[in-house]
Amino acid sequence: MTKFTSAFLFLIFSATGVYAQNGSLKGTIQEATTNAPVRGASVVIFLEKDSAKNEIKSTVTDAAGNFELNDLPKDSFLIAVSSIGYQQLIRPVIIGDSVKNLGVLHFTRQGKDLSDVTIISKAPPVAQKGDTTQYSASQYKVNPDATTEDLIKKMPGITVDKDGTVTAHGEQVKKVTIDGKDFFGDDASAALKNLPSEVVDKIQVFDRLSDQAQLTGFDDGNSVKAINVVTKSGIKNGQFGRIYGGYGTDDHYAAGGNISFFNGNRRISLVGNFNNINQQNFGSQDLLGVTSSGGGRGGGGRGGGNTDNFSVGQSPGISKTNAIGINYSNVIDKKVTITGSYFFNNSNNSNESVVNTETFSSPKNLFSTQQSNSIANNNNHRINMRLEYKIDSSNSLFIIPSLNYQNYNSSGLTSLQNFYGAGDSLNTSINRNTAEREGFNIRNNIMFRHSFAKKGRTLSLGFNTNYTKNDGNSVTNAQYRFFNDAAIVDSLQQQLYDNNTNGHTIGGNIAYTEPIGKIGILQVDYTPSVQKNKADQQTFSFDGQKYSMFDSTLSNKFDNTITTNNAGLNYRRSKNRDEQLSFGVNFQNARLESQRIFPIVSSVNQTFSDILPNAMWRKKFSASSNIRVFYRASTNFPSVNQLQDVVNLSNPLRVSAGNPALKESYTNLLSGRYTYTNSKTSRSFIANVFLQTASNYISNAIYIAQQDTVIQQGIQLKKGSQLTKPVNLDGYKSLRTFLTYSMPINPIKTNINLNAGFSYSRLPGLNNYTASITNNYAYNTGVVLASNISEYVDFNLSYNASFNNAQTTSTFASTNNYVNQTAGFQLNLLDKKGWFVRNDITGQSYSGLSAGLNQHFWLWNAAIGKKFLKKQAGELKLSVFDLLKQNQSIVRTVTGAYIEDAQSQVLQQYFMLTFTYSLRNFGVAAKSFNGEFRGREGMNRPVGRNPSF
Incomplete structure (x- = not known):
C-alpha cells in the first residue's frame, strides 16, 4: 500500500471520528555535526489542525537521546523538539495503529548566546535591489494613523497629486500590489489610501512586466511602473483598519472606512466610502470616456468607443460618492493562488x-x-x-x-x-x-x-x-x-x-x-x-x-x-x-x-x-x-x-x-x-x-x-x-x-x-x-x-x-x-x-x-x-x-x-x-508551548521583474 493510499484511508477514518488508542511514536535525537546524543531534550506532540497548539503528550530524551510516546490517537500531528542551545525542530507526523519510528533526528546548535547583547541595526532609507528601488518604511516617520499614501509622499522620487495620481521616478504608477498580490485589480489609489502605514515594512518601485512577459522573462513593451507594499512579518496574522463617521455645516457628511483580516496567506479586505465632500479613496473606471477630468472642448466631442480599462482621478466639480468593495486573496495547498475583488461606486x-x-x-x-x-x-x-x-x-x-x-x-x-x-x-x-x-x-x-x-x-x-x-x-x-x-x-x-x-x-x-x-x-x-x-x-x-x-x-x-x-x-x-x-x-x-x-x-x-x-x-x-x-x-x-x-x-x-x-x-x-x-x-x-x-x-x-x-x-x-x-x-x-x-x-x-x-x-x-x-x-x-x-x-x-x-x-x-x-x-x-x-x-x-x-x-x-x-x-x-x-x-x-x-x-x-x-x-499567529512556533507563514514575491525583499 502506497503512502498516499495510507494517508487517504487515514483521513476517511478520521472524518468519521473512529480513533484507535494504540499508536506509538519513537525516535532518537542527535547533535547534527557530532552525532552525539542529546539528553534531556523536550519532545512535545500536538494536533496539526489545532490552532491553539494544545499539548497532547510530552516527554524528554534519555541519556542515549531516545524518546517514546504511547497511546496516541490516529491523526496528523506536529512534533516539536527543543533544548537550550539548539534550534527548535518541528516535524509533521501521521500516527497509525502501530509504532511509528522517526529514526534519528538531527539537532542543530544555535550560534553564540547573545541574550545579554543588544544589537541595533538601521535599515537604509533607500536601497537598490536589482532594478527595484526599495524604501525602508521605518526610516520615514509619520503619525500612527497615517495611510500608506501619506508615507510614500515622504519618499524621494515619489509624488502624489491632489487627485490621487501617484508618480514614481517620473512615471505614473499604474499598479500597486500588497506582498505581491493584487488589491482591487489595477486600482493604485485603493491600495495606498486604505492600507495603514503602520503595517508597512518596505515600499518597492519597479517596472512590472506584463503577465505574458513574466512567463518568458522577455520584456514585450507592455510593462508599467508599479509599487509593491511589503507588510511587516507580524501583520501576516491580524485584523486592522478603521471606521469613521462625520457631519458638518451645510449638510456635509463623510462616513466609511476599511478593515482587513489577515490570516497567513488568506486575506480579506473591506472598504466603504460615503460622502458629499469630494473624498475618493479609489480610482474610477471610465469605459465610456465620459467621466475623465479636464475642461474639454464641449459640443463636438465624440464620447464613447473607449474600450480601455483604465482608472481616472476625481472629476471636476463637487461629487457625492457611495462606494463599497471587497478584496480576497489566498494561497491554497502551495499550488493554487487566487485573488479576486468586487467594487461598486456611485x-x-x-x-x-x-x-x-x-x-x-x-x-x-x-x-x-x-x-x-x-x-x-x-x-x-x-x-x-x-x-x-x-x-x-x-x-x-x-x-x-x-x-x-x-x-x-x-x-x-x-x-x-x-x-x-x-x-x-x-x-x-x-x-x-x-x-x-x-x-x-x-x-x-x-x-x-x-x-x-x-x-x-x-x-x-x-x-x-x-x-x-x-x-x-x-x-x-x-x-x-x-x-x-x-x-x-x-x-x-x-x-x-x-x-x-x-x-x-x-x-x-x-x-x-x-x-x-x-x-x-x-x-x-x-x-x-x-x-x-x-x-x-x-x-x-x-x-x-x-x-x-x-x-x-x-x-x-x-x-x-x-x-x-x-x-x-x-x-x-x-x-x-x-x-x-x-x-x-x-x-x-x-x-x-x-x-x-x-x-x-x-x-x-x-x-x-x-x-x-x-x-x-x-x-x-x-x-x-x-x-x-x-x-x-x-x-x-x-x-x-x-x-x-x-x-x-x-x-x-x-x-x-x-x-x-x-x-x-x-x-x-x-x-x-x-x-x-x-x-x-x-x-x-x-x-x-x-x-x-x-x-x-x-x-x-x-x-x-x-x-x-x-x-x-x-x-x-x-x-x-x-x-x-x-x-x-x-x-x-x-x-x-x-x-x-x-x-x-x-x-x-x-x-x-x-x-x-x-x-x-x-x-x-x-x-x-x-x-x-x-x-x-x-x-x-x-x-x-x-x-x-x-x-x-x-x-x-x-x-x-x-x-x-x-x-x-x-x-x-x-x-x-x-x-x-x-x-x-x-x-x-x-x-x-x-x-x-x-x-x-x-x-x-x-x-x-x-x-x-x-x-x-x-x-x-x-x-x-x-x-x-x-x-x-x-x-x-x-x-x-x-x-x-x-x-x-x-x-x-x-x-x-x-x-x-x-x-x-x-x-x-x-x-x-x-x-x-x-x-x-x-501578530496573533498561533504559538507553541514555548512561544517559538510561528506556523507556516510565507512571503510572496511580487509578480514583476525581480523585486527583492
Whole structure:
C-alpha cells in the first residue's frame, strides 16, 4: 500500500471520528555535526489542525537521546523538539495503529548566546535591489494613523497629486500590489489610501512586466511602473483598519472606512466610502470616456468607443460618492493562488465651469469662452480575478478574467461665444443637453508555461479575449446666433443621437526559449490578433412631439477589422541579476479594413508591414549605482470612432467627423534611468530621461469657416464654426527628464528631497489646411523637507514651480507663457495623552493664463481633536476645510491645435465633527508551548521583474 493510499484511508477514518488508542511514536535525537546524543531534550506532540497548539503528550530524551510516546490517537500531528542551545525542530507526523519510528533526528546548535547583547541595526532609507528601488518604511516617520499614501509622499522620487495620481521616478504608477498580490485589480489609489502605514515594512518601485512577459522573462513593451507594499512579518496574522463617521455645516457628511483580516496567506479586505465632500479613496473606471477630468472642448466631442480599462482621478466639480468593495486573496495547498475583488461606486457630480480656448488659425487665431452647468450620475461595477495554478515543478497555469460595467447619465446647460477679438464676435449658442450611456467590458487571459528538463528551455502559450459594448443616446436642444457680414442669423436645433459601438478581440501568443551557451537565452515568439468593431450612429430630429424624423445625412453604420500577425526573435545575455543585455526584432504585418454599410456602401483597406526592434541594457556599476537603458518601437491603430466617417452635428459651432483613411502610427521610445543609493550616508540620486518620436501621429485637423456660409467636405458651416477631423501628421517629438536627490539633515531630523525636470514636446497641427508646429517647453523644480523626528511630530514643507512656454509657428505665430507655483506646509502634532493638532496649507499661484483665470490663493485645512479609549482606538476630531475661503481649481491644456484654460467649481468652507475608531490587532499567529512556533507563514514575491525583499 502506497503512502498516499495510507494517508487517504487515514483521513476517511478520521472524518468519521473512529480513533484507535494504540499508536506509538519513537525516535532518537542527535547533535547534527557530532552525532552525539542529546539528553534531556523536550519532545512535545500536538494536533496539526489545532490552532491553539494544545499539548497532547510530552516527554524528554534519555541519556542515549531516545524518546517514546504511547497511546496516541490516529491523526496528523506536529512534533516539536527543543533544548537550550539548539534550534527548535518541528516535524509533521501521521500516527497509525502501530509504532511509528522517526529514526534519528538531527539537532542543530544555535550560534553564540547573545541574550545579554543588544544589537541595533538601521535599515537604509533607500536601497537598490536589482532594478527595484526599495524604501525602508521605518526610516520615514509619520503619525500612527497615517495611510500608506501619506508615507510614500515622504519618499524621494515619489509624488502624489491632489487627485490621487501617484508618480514614481517620473512615471505614473499604474499598479500597486500588497506582498505581491493584487488589491482591487489595477486600482493604485485603493491600495495606498486604505492600507495603514503602520503595517508597512518596505515600499518597492519597479517596472512590472506584463503577465505574458513574466512567463518568458522577455520584456514585450507592455510593462508599467508599479509599487509593491511589503507588510511587516507580524501583520501576516491580524485584523486592522478603521471606521469613521462625520457631519458638518451645510449638510456635509463623510462616513466609511476599511478593515482587513489577515490570516497567513488568506486575506480579506473591506472598504466603504460615503460622502458629499469630494473624498475618493479609489480610482474610477471610465469605459465610456465620459467621466475623465479636464475642461474639454464641449459640443463636438465624440464620447464613447473607449474600450480601455483604465482608472481616472476625481472629476471636476463637487461629487457625492457611495462606494463599497471587497478584496480576497489566498494561497491554497502551495499550488493554487487566487485573488479576486468586487467594487461598486456611485458618483453624483455637479459642476460649474469656465473654459477659455485659443485655437490656432489662419489668418488670425480664434478665441472662445464657454460657460456650463452640469449634473451627472455615474454607476460603476468592476470584478477582477486571478488564478495561478502551479501544476507541478514544470507546468504552471494562469487564468485572469475581469468584468467592468458602467452606467452614466447627465444633463447640462452650456453657453459658448466665439470671437476674433474684443468687439469682434462671430457666433453664440445656448445648448441644453441630456445623455444616457451604458457599457461593459469582459476580458480573459489564459496562459500556460512548461519548463523542460534543460534549464532555460520553456514553452509559453497565451490566449486572450475581450468583448466590449457601449450603447447610449444624447438629446440636444440648442439656440444659435451667427453674426454674418450682412445680418444676424438665428437657428434652432433639436436632435437625438443614438451612438452604439461594440467590439471583440481574440488573440494568442506562443513563445519558446532556448538557452544559448552558459549565460544566453534565445526566444522565438508569434502573436496573432483579430479585432472587430462595429459603430452605429442614428440621428433623429424633433417633429413637434417626439424625436422621430430620421436624418440619413447624419447617420452611419461602420465596421472595422484590424488583423495583426507579429513574429519576433529576441536574445538575452545575463551574467547575473545585476548585468543584463537583451535585444531583438519583431516583424509585424497588419491589415486595417474599414467598411461603411450605411448610407452608402464603401470600403477602405490598408496593409502595413513593420520592423519593430527593441533593446535593453542594465548594469550595476557598484553596490550603490546602476543604470538601465531601454528602446522599443511600436505601432498604434486608430479607434473605430476616429475611423467612422459620420458627421456629429450636435453642436454646429463644434462639428466633428471621422476619417476612414487614417493610418497606423509608428512610435520609437528610448528611456534611460540612473540610480545611486548610498546606504551609509542615506543619500540617493535618481535620473530619468524619456525620448519619443512618432510618424503618422494621430492628431486633429481643425477648419474654421471664414465666410458666412462654407461647404467643407460636404458639411455646411456658418462663419466661425469649426470642423474637427482626425488626421495623420509627421513630426511629433517629446523629451522628458526627471532628477531627484535626497539626503538627511541630521541636526533637525529631516530629509530633504530636491527635484528638477525639463520637458519638451513638438506637436504638429493642421489648421485651415495650414501646417503648424507647437513647441512646448516646461521647466520644473521643487524641494520637500520631510520630518523624521517621531510619530508625535510630523511635518512636510514643499515648494514646486513649473515654467511653461508654448510657441506656435506657421503663417501665423503665437506665444503663451504660463507659470504655476505651489507651496505646501503640513504639520501634525500629537502628544502622548492623545491630543492632536493638524494643519494643511497649500498655496497656488497661476500667471499667464487667459483673462480672468490668473489666480493666487491659499487653501488652509485644519483640525483639532483627542484620541481616547483603550490603546487610543477612538478619535474625536473637529475640522475645517478652506478656512480662508479661497479655494480654486484651474487646469491648462496645450495641444498642436489649441491652448485651453479651464476653471471648475470647488468646495467652499465647511466645518465637520468626526468620530473614528481604529482596529489594531496584529501578530496573533498561533504559538507553541514555548512561544517559538510561528506556523507556516510565507512571503510572496511580487509578480514583476525581480523585486527583492
